[in-house]
Amino acid sequence: MTVNGTTYDRDVEPRTLLVHFLREELGLTGTHVGCDTSYCGACTVIVDGRSVKSCTYLAVAADGADVRTVEGVATDGELHPVQEGFWERHGLQCGFCTPGMIMSSVALLEQNPDPGEGEIRHAIEGNLCRCTGYHNIVRAVEYAAAKMRGEEPPAPDWEVPS
């Protein structure tokens, strides 16, 4: 399995879940275990280009796959535009859901560089956040989308008179 560009070769028990393989075998603890029932999306990673829930994925079934986790999105110490968006638009409070949110958002923007608000909300339907009410997360994704298109991100809500 290739994880964030590095190839690993390990023997695992069949029942080892991908999230436990990443966290315990490879030490990549950025991917979180949340509900552990395929609902909350905290464990979201990108496998062969598609966002999936790594708590509901046998590590053996990812044999030979290309896996990306939140540790792999920044390059050369530079935050990924999605990470920057969460920072700039306060897209997190406790931060527990954030790695999954970021991976879902990265996957969305790779497929759809200019999503509308409805499309963003639909794309993060499989990621639960119990702090933010999602508002600033949507703004963070809009910020990242604009940056990735080479445009100026929209001004933050708190600078726009209502």
Next chain:
Amino acid sequence: MYPRKFDYTAPQTIADAVAVLAADEGAKVMAGGMSLLPLMKMRLLSPATIVDIGRIDGLDRIEDRGDHIAIGALVRHAETAASDLVRVHAPALAQAASLTGDVQVRNKGTTCGSLAHADIAADQTAAVIALGATMVANGPGGTREIAAADFFVDTLTSALAPDEILTEVRIPKGGSGSAYDKLGRRGGRSDYAVAGAAAWVDKPNGTITAARVAVTGIGTKPMLVDAVGAALVGTDGSPEAIAAAAEHATEGVTLLEDLYGSEEYKAHLAKVYAARALTAALGD
């Protein structure tokens, strides 16, 4: 949560997979695993062996076969939802697939896997019934075909034998239109169906000559409600005709109350969504 221990095998051919299932009573097929793994993690199910069909070539295709389209066992919900072939010839199934689970579930779970799991509140089950689909099962004795309307036997129980694999679902072309709509457990259309309905109609010259409506989420299994289609045949498909036909939406259904609604509420929703699905199927 770890599942209980199991043996794992990833055969290269359908024949090899069937051979494992036939030899091992405790073996269970896995495609995307989005239904199976949660059950195993909650230890509601503990198969001795997982037969992962994910490495078998040729099952990941949606094919145009002339008078029908065929969806292979490894086609994921997202692929069913996005397929031009499915959107043109089986819009009800494309819509149901697009409303299954969430993005990550649709990226890994498979259409055939959801059908074989036979959850009472799944979406694509109702769509394949309304579309008059044929399920293709591979077992030790070869291949057999099962009509979708006969495939869902009871709660979480399909017509598949333990040593059979659902390798393909075939959707006949034809008809004027089809559609699926539902109320989801998280409101709107999110999550499993509190109630949902799929409709298929044929209206060649201004008069409906054939119609099928299937309901899901409201009873012990997804099922075809013959009375709705029968009430529509011979009509012009007007709003009044649809409303009158939708009144039959629970005929023959064993209603099941759950956390999301009483039997009365579900019966009401079944009529509402039967009418909505019919209206959409008769639209452009």
